[in-house]
Amino acid sequence: MGTSADAVTLTDVRKTYHVGEPVHALDGVSLSIEQGSHTAIMGPSGSGKSTLMNLVGCLDTPTSGEVSVGGNRIAELTDRERTDVRGRDVGFVFQTFNLMPRLTALENVALPQLFQGADREERYDRARDLLERVGLADRAAHLPRELSGGQRQRVALARALVNDPAIVLADEPTGNLDTDTEAEVLDLFETFHDAGTTLIVVTHERHVAERAERIVHLLDGEIEWIEELDDVDGDGHRDADGGDGEEATAALEGESDEQVGEPDDRQPEGR
Amino acid sequence: MKLRQSFRLSWRSIRGHRLRSALTTLGVIIGVAAVIAFVALGASLQAGIIGDISPDDQRNLYGWAADPDTEGGPLAGAQFVFTQDDMDDVAELTEVEAAYGYATIDAQSVTYGGETSLQGEGLIAAGPSYIRESSIDEGSQFEMGEREAVINPAAAGQFEENVSVGEDLEIQLATGGTETVTVVGITDASEGLSPFEGFESAPRIYVPTDPFYADQAVGPAAGDGDGDDEATSVRFLAIVVESPTADEDDVDAARAAAIAYLESDEADASEFLGEDLAITLQTSTELLQQLEDILDLLQNFIVGIAAISLVVGSIGIANIMLVSVTERTREIGIMKAVGAQNRDVLGLFLTEAIILGVIGAILGTILGLVAAALGAWYIDLPLVYPLEYVALAIAVGILVGVVSGLYPAWQAAKTDPIDALRYE
Incomplete structure (x- = not known):
């Protein structure tokens, strides 16, 4: 069902854990995420958000169904190939930043390329470039503990982008940040999205989710509805003054998952 | 990566x-x-x-007689069985270059130029060739039957004035007497010359077994009172048999010939040899091997x-x-x-x-x-x-x-x- 322009497609994906009795973490989920799109995933705890993240992030394989990331069907891959896809096509941003504590900001950003076999000079050039783009060029030599929460998350974002991945997966990226810093970081996400990065943001905060083009609502392992949000100025560039005060442009009428995979009217940009 | x-x-x-x-x-x-x-x-x-084993030493066979079951280093369980006659006869064998007894003579001190130095190590009595020509720095080997000595640099240098060739040393023996010896040679090093001595550096004075050992040897087997003159009735605990070269075959031939003679009835030593007493003849290397x-x-x-x-x-x-x-x-x-x-x-x-x-x-x-x-x-x-x-x-x-x-x-x-x- 996915098209070539899809960064990620999920087709009738099920994930079942056996803890005593079988638990269906995901129960028949189908979803297409177009390249260059910005998708938010919302849902209460236990709705399957994390499982979905793990599958899209190539950390896990589905019990049944098909997950395709950057054109790779991950269920058919060996562990090593899956790790390759993860390193190349997926960038992670975590709630708790997850930077390597003994590496400097620059080294943290350069880390993913290390496992791709890039040489030192190339890695550091690229990492320096990205640190500059997240506004932390002057913090390159600092260790994570010497950085503020917002700065750490910007380093993490730079690291997620360093291999030029097909998608950036952000799991509650602003969960540990105060309101001002949160806005800063989200603006930065949008800047990169505008430049063509495919973003998938898992959050339980409405105002974070509302920055996306659509919100996928999960409940009990199924897609409850997909909420399409209108673009304020029609060019994919949402107003950055956002925060909680941002006008709810959400189409609040419930949409069922029949619409899943429907081509988005927006084209990827910045390519 | x-x-x-x-x-x-x-x-x-x-x-x-x-x-x-x-x-x-x-x-x-x-x-x-x-x-x-x-x-x-x-x-x-x-x-x-x-x-410390000089290549020259490789042709020496060191011998003693002991119970074959005795375990230990050189001279363990050794008995006084070899007479001077035995040594002279072994030296006559074609396979053997030289043979002589080896003994230490207990001494108290050495006096030179009015200065006395303690000499607890005693004197080392052996045949002239025990000190190789090549290891003599100055002078010559001593001669059998003469009151001569070869000393090493440590012994020469222990007095205020260094002892030189031709000088006399007065040696106070442990048994009480005093011997005067003439230094005829000084060796080039102070380390010991054979495993009998040990190889550490020490002042050493080498003298001929005759007359020094013959005069001074005491103990149950030193003289059997059979009327022979003293020099020949004295028995040795340790002997040295020299093969003509350090070649292994020559050494083995010398060993075989010496043992064969010493075990034959002609030898004075043979009367004590038997199951309880056997001759051991080994090179330094063999001895050190143990x-x-x-x-x-x-x-x-x-x-x-x-x-x-x-x-x-x-x-x-x-x-x-x-x-x-x-x-x-x-x-x-x-x-x-x-x-x-x-x-x-x-x-x-x-x-x-x-x-x-x-x-x-x-x-x-x-x-x-x-x-x-x-x-x-x-x-x-x-x-x-x-x-x-x-x-x-x-x-x-x-x-x-x-x-x-x-x-x-x-x-x-x-x-x-x-x-x-x-x-x-």
């Missing part, structure tokens, strides 16, 4: 826990140092002994104990690596999330363990060599430290690292990234 990068990352985490890494390495340092020190000391000891065997055994034993501490050191590394893997579960998760393969993670932790092992081995080698050098200096031996030891120690360090790091690294590699990222 490239080895160099792996090395850099590992080194980073080792430096992140300086104290812990240092203490972990200490186990290996002590283990390797102990092994190296004992091996180097043992090698030095052997080199010291073997180095000593070396004992040294080897002792050394292996000590090195074995030292090696145990190396094993303990490895366990220390394994232990700390396991702790490290648990502590860094989250970091492992991060690395895997950003694309680290299992082998990258395995390599990282293995490298860390190997670095600890190799650092321990290198520092241990240095410490061990320093300890060996101090030991060798203390007991006055040349230090022998083959360069292979260093290479071997590094190999051991790598081995220790691999052995102790493999399981923890494997644990790290198989960590599930999902669990690891959730790990607090």
